[in-house]
Amino acid sequence: MKINKIYAVYWSASGNTKKIAEKVAEGFAAITGCPKETIDFTLPAAREKNYEFKEGDLVVFGTPTYAGKTPNKVLPYLKSGFVGGGALAVPVVTFGNRSFDNSLAELAAVLEADGFHTIAGGAFACRHAFSDKLADGRPSAEDLAECELLAEKAYNKIKDLDVAPEPIKVDGDADAPYYVPKGTDGQPAKFLKATVRTDEEICSGCGDCVELCPMGSIDPMDVTKHIGPCIKCQACVRGCPTGAKYFDDAAFISHVAMLEMNFTDRKENTLFV
Numbered sequence: 410m411k412i413n414k415i416y417a418v419y420w421s422a423s424g425n426t427k428k429i430a431e432k433v434a435e436g437f438a439a440i441t442g443c444p445k446e447t448i449d450f451t452l453p454a455a456r457e458k459n460y461e462f463k464e465g466d467l468v469v470f471g472t473p474t475y476a477g478k479t480p481n482k483v484l485p486y487l488k489s490g491f492v493g494g495g496a497l498a499v500p501v502v503t504f505g506n507r508s509f510d511n512s513l514a515e516l517a518a519v520l521e522a523d524g525f526h527t528i529a530g531g532a533f534a535c536r537h538a539f540s541d542k543l544a545d546g547r548p549s550a551e552d553l554a555e556c557e558l559l560a561e562k563a564y565n566k567i568k569d570l571d572v573a574p575e576p577i578k579v580d581g582d583a584d585a586p587y588y589v590p591k592g593t594d595g596q597p598a599k600f601l602k603a604t605v606r607t608d609e610e611i612c613s614g615c616g617d618c619v620e621l622c623p624m625g626s627i628d629p630m631d632v633t634k635h636i637g638p639c640i641k642c643q644a645c646v647r648g649c650p651t652g653a654k655y656f657d658d659a660a661f662i663s664h665v666a667m668l669e670m671n672f673t674d675r676k677e678n679t680l681f682v
């Protein structure tokens with residue numbers, strides 16, 4: 410199949426999915442010699458428009474795993490913001506060393522419904538946004554080499570085909586419910602309504618958090634206040650230059666402790682070609 414252009418398209422609050430999608434796309438660009446373009450739709454401004462693709466485009470499309478699926482606040486835009494136009498797509502998800510559960514299946518199904526032809530997919534273990542004790546240091550050099558391997562295998566699969574292959578089959582069920590986070594007591598940890606807090610003694614009021622929030626939820630007039638939902642993505646926590654952002658919600662803290670107790674064993678990446 411003729412490929413003219415490679416795209417890295419992603420939503421990535423704490424930067425892991427960006428690294429993975431970019432590396433897979435770089436792999437395709439190196440093999441094909443095609444130009445590569447990036448579309449980062451993490452921030453609200455990038456989601457004010459729609460993006461259209463066409464035959465001859467190859468789109469590496471990345472989202473993280475949230476509660477075993479694609480982030481629910483991003484899902485409506487995944488469905489409405491992109492026109493596949495017959496472009497080839499490689500869905501990739503990242504996950505924080507628990508499980509990607511159904512996120513890749515959901516992303517692949519949404520991309521097919523958008524009009525892309527999914528040809529391969531990958532799930533990559535990366536440092537958990539909630540804790541450096543889970544998959545710290547990942548994606549590592551080894552993981553990034555697997556990104557290039559995914560590009561190589563996917564390209565070999567389609568290079569001599571005249572028409573797009575059947576949609577890629579991946580593990581998981583696109584219609585499965587969300588994973589219910591547990592606390593250390595094994596009971597559901599209900600932290601949906603928890604919002605990030607600000608240590609006002611440390612906060613310099615620089616406003617970086619306002620710019621970083623993928624939901625545009627931090628009040629630019631008073632960064633301790635919220636004007637929209639907090640999705641617990643950790644973009645502001647990890648990006649605050651003074652370390653002033655934190656969560657003190659008991660259920661959230663208990664969930665993180667449960668993850669650190671049970672999910673530190675190394676998880677492998679899975680490639681579907």
Ligand SMILES: Cc1cc2nc3c(=O)[nH]c(=O)nc-3n(C[C@H](O)[C@H](O)[C@H](O)COP(=O)(O)O)c2cc1C
Nearest residue numbers: 421422423424425426473476477503505507508538
């Ligand atoms: C709200 C939330 C829910 C998450 N749920 C899961 C999960 O169900 N399974 C898992 O292994 N990791 C989970 N993670 C970890 C992320 O999938 C992981 O850190 C991912 O690489 C973050 O991507 P990003 O750096 O591109 O934002 C979750 C992270 C957040 C913030």
